Amino acid sequence: MTPLDLTWRLDPLAILLLVLVVGIAAAVLPFAHRSLRGDRRGRAVTIAIAGMLAATALLVVAGELWMLAAAWSLATAATLAALGLGGGRPALRRAGPWLVLGDLVLWLAVVLAATGTAGQAPAVLLVVAAALRCALPPAHPWLVDSLYAPTPVSAALHGGIVNGGGILVITQFALIAGSPIAVTLLAALGAVAIVAGVLAALVRTDIKGRLVASTVAQMGFMLLVAALGLLAAALLHLVAHGFYKSALFLSSSDGIDRRAADRRAPRPLPISATERRARAAAGALLPIAALVAVALVLYPGGRGPAELLLLIVIGTAFAAAGARVAALAPSRLRALGLTALLAVGAVAFAGVTSALTGMLGLTRPADLAAQPVALAVALLAVVALAGLAAVRRWAPTGRVALVLLALGHRLGSGVVRVERPRESRPAPAPNHAPQPQPQTA
Template identity: 35%
Template sequence: MLTLLNSNSLTITFFVTLSLSLFSALFMLHPRVPLKFVRFHVGIYGLSPLMSLLNLVTLKTNKIYGPWHLDPLAWLTALFVLTIGFVIQRYSIRYLLGDRNYRKYFALFTFTTGSASVAWLSDDLRWLMVFWGFTLLGITWLISLNKKWQAAKTAIARSGQWLTLSWLMMLLAIIWLAQATGHWQLSFVLAKDSLTNLGSWEKTGINLLMVFAVAIPAAQYPFQRWLLDSVVAPTPVSAVMHAGIVNAGGILLTRFAPLFSGDLAQIFLIVLSGFSVLLGTGMILVQVDYKRQLVGSTIAQMGFMLIQCALGAYLAAIIHAVLHGLFKSTLFLQAGSVVHHYKRTNPTTRHSPLIWNTAGGLLGLAVGFCYWINDNGTGHDFISALLLGWSVSIAWTQLVTSGHGHIGRIVGFSLIAGVTIVFNIIHAAFKDLLHGTVSEVVLPSATLLILVLFILLSGNAVVFWSTRHHSSTSFAALYLWLVRLSEPHPNSVESHPKFLVLSMSKGGNKK
């Protein structure tokens, strides 16, 4: 009884601290409040991720608390979203200082991440849709703050249209699901008795709506342009998109895993996401703008995360969503310092010894095989093992084989060993934490595995071919096609923002 009381107290305290941060954000909007209050607001906001961490650590069993579904996955997601929000707000104190919308940025950061965290804590599907709608609205408002810039206006229109369409498709899927099962509570909807009321065509229809609803925020093909347009927003806005928004698909499909697993919609998701993985990778290779390279990486990574969901590897998808969000947010916040790291180098051709290349291939094969055996040797684990072994082999080539001298190879090998140890620790921690909450519901069929292997091998074949046919017409056509798909809308690009020119000219006239 005492444990339950403490658990309820922590839950109430979490919502109290989150509410305080929202009130603080509203109070900060008043023009008479000094700007120094921003630091105080960020301190108040920092209590929310702390309370979500305490709830995650002390939670012993899954429980339904009113309209809230409080389990390790819910608290982990809230911790993830709010932590990224706190880091970005702390970073923005000096980064955005001097911007005319300085106060509004912090208020909208709080509103957006707070809504996202509450959405994933919801057991009532109606509350889920309300707070998820607030989250998408908050992101749209963040992009739209700089309305005097024509490029920003175009990004607002396109982003708002696609995100609204995503929300409406998810709303339609939720209403259809609730009407078919007779429940609005997620825990009741996903019960076996409720799911048996769904016909096969109803299940596929609902799942296809959900697939489109998650593919749009994840910027999967052909919806990638809205994320490319959004790079005109300040860097902290691009970073906060990775706080459970563009990577929300993994969380959402994991929540609805009993409904999604074993359905024909998985095949459609694999095809859509597989093509997006190849497209995003191609964008990285052809784009010269650093933020658009990061967007291309996000498209590819989100595609891979959705493939993991389609294969039933929901635990891997959650790990991917969290780690990718933390990593990519950091890269966006460091985008401004990239120019300082650029160094002009004279390219030299270095031929690596065959023994080092062979060692890398054998190491990747051994790591992948050990991973597959230790994880029961199931189908989706085979794909994960293949990709893991492939990654180790590539890392060996970049860090060890291409290392400068014995010292460089030793440092490269040490980095690979360190990353491997950290990966195993994180994987074991997540597996222990989410045991009983996130499970591999249905093993993938042979058709799904063959389809994923075909996509991976096709992409590898294209890369292998392109490296040997740089001067061919087909390579030029492929290159230009990737450039066209990776470019934002023409109206969302300006070589020099016109509103800055107007502001400078007005200032000069006043003087």
């Protein structure tokens, strides 16, 4: 089989990713048509968004690496067109260089992979290209600057284009897994993105800015999970994030109305501190118990430290959500219902992950290189997040907290400031009035 063979893939993995792309297109394109109807460039922006999603669909079904790179470049061209038409020069100032650099890196990987004599270089270049498309630091400012473009462009970016990096890693993981350098780099970039995204989200006060920072952190988490060889969990996270984040962007303009409705809503009945703690404990324990029970049934012998670490992270997330909703629920019945719903979500996560692993064949490669290093990096990321939470909880005004907030401002305030030319003011007219003479004695 030569590198120029024209083959398409329609396996279950490609079909699932096509469902993601088509679903996002069905939501974003009608919204763009309605919201941009009064804009003189609205139709062109809508066509560019359609081009972005169509190129992503080609990326999903590409059977050869060079075909994937061609679809990748088409998606880049459509993205730059949508940003330029919708946001002008400020939206392109940093997006253009970073996205084009990602294309060049990917095509270099294609050329080196075709020769077959480049060693680990193609795998490393694939990781770099994926990190640039996923807007991982230091490339995250291009995604921040995309906020100059209209909301439908952001929804298509975060639901489809940014996920292209994850699609590249998952579909080409057989090549990446054999390179210790590539696996270590993938894990390190993902861990840095998680911490940087969380820090940036803490200081952004606007809705869309916080969504951008959240995307950086979520993409980092997805790539870190993939570096551990947990491809089914990474794929599930990619699909869920695409639908969820595009929906959040399309509804971001309703944030003020939701805040106003929350203020008008009746306050929950006051409860004692003891009952609040009991609710929080019950809300945390029920989802964790459901997740652990299903995990033990589906994986009776356990899989390894990577699966255990992922189980701990996911269990912590469900526990935090359960404790919060149970403590803030207006009644005990509502608290029980919300906690039970979270337990169902935990069971669904474990079940769907297991089903995807078997149905799509997304098992960890037997020759996965540098997995202990990737696991150590993941542990460091978990420790860093735990330390950040401890600082926010017990020392929110200390020196460490102030340093972290300053770093978050530097990471989150990536919007380009356009300097306006100063208006020329006429020089003041000379005063020809006679000056008073000093009086002499």
